[in-house]
Amino acid sequence: MPPALSGKRGLVIGIANEDSIAWACARACAEAGAAIGGTWQTDKARPHVEPLLERIGADIRLPLDVTDETQMQALFDALAARWGRLDFLVHSVAFAPKADLHGRLADSSCAGFLQAMDVSCHSFVRLAQRAEPLMRDGGSLVTMSYLGASEVVPRYNLMGPVKAALESAVRYLAAELGPSGIRVNAISPGPIRTRAASGLEDFDALVDDSVRRAPLRRPLSIDDVGPLCAFLAGDGARAITGQTLYVDGGYSILN
Template structure:
């Protein structure tokens, strides 16, 4: 593992032990990082709190990016308690079911805008708040999917939204690079998470991934966590503006 000893990071998106963000948080902690974690709402809190305790999270707060002031409160707590931040993991996404299951052509204005705000613009907002805390450089990570680059049946409006997220990653990498802040997206293969359960025929999608991937298998949370840990470590100090796949090679076919 790459050492994160002495680094402090914010992980947004842990919902339960199956979350991609949890796989990353666990790996960050094993590498020595001090963590701040957030829960989405009161329903998620009982699932997140025990996980946070298991990684000795020093800051644990609510964060619904649609609630005014909650994101600012999280970063204020980090400022007060730590005074700096070395990395952020943004692992949240949402689209209304009707827009996710329907055609992009038929996406509602409100649903498209809401999916873009939660899944994409919230990453830019986090970057804006993290920038002053990264005076000596840092790393910002977000989670994408191959549906940003090719059509995945049933992925609906999230395809264009993830494409916008990847483009935002490149632009922010250029804007923040002179300050030593790196920005990357990680694109895992299909994983059985709560968010993925909303995609129609997801079991068939996973079976197809196994059949198509050169390694003939799915990836797991440890695979994703290991890549994230590398990317926020000093070993990746020259890597920015990328979308890095961890999908057993699924994206090449």
């Protein structure tokens, strides 16, 4: 039996280093047989990302700052020229200015809130728009959320409303793109020690609370997320769309 993603081609956005969730997703999809395209955000990040893409034999390796429309267009032009189609896209990108992230939502600046919304939410919408013409035979779009989208999580602050908007965007995109056979879902991991997560205040306390209270009683890792991402990219998830799927050891079922 061929690997689950044999013959499929997918783009993974948001790989920062070997500890990033996006890397686990790219690796799991490659191990399932997919051809992978990957990006790095800046020249500074490139030395950390390109060797990882080399390890999985990524067909396409290009820079992408999701706020740069020229780079985004160049990336999709390369996808169209090299592959002619796209079967799945993984968006694992989030950002908020430190001052706004560490302060109260009530005190957040308009500029900081808009930047967080643009990078963390609307970039997924823009990527979906560009991916749609390449998904002529259907496809899968996956993004990353967090429990703070639906519940108040201490110190998550303005990212809560931003992730709530992202989950809402998933539902609306799923409704709009579903008739074309394009599925749209969010994965909501529990607290995992990544460089991005380290920007949250008292993040270690979130991890400790998850290990102590979640039914599975163990720390989470990026490799808990990658296999679900690969599943959502494949035909086994052909009837799943518009959903937020939790990978959190069961923490989200607690009151």
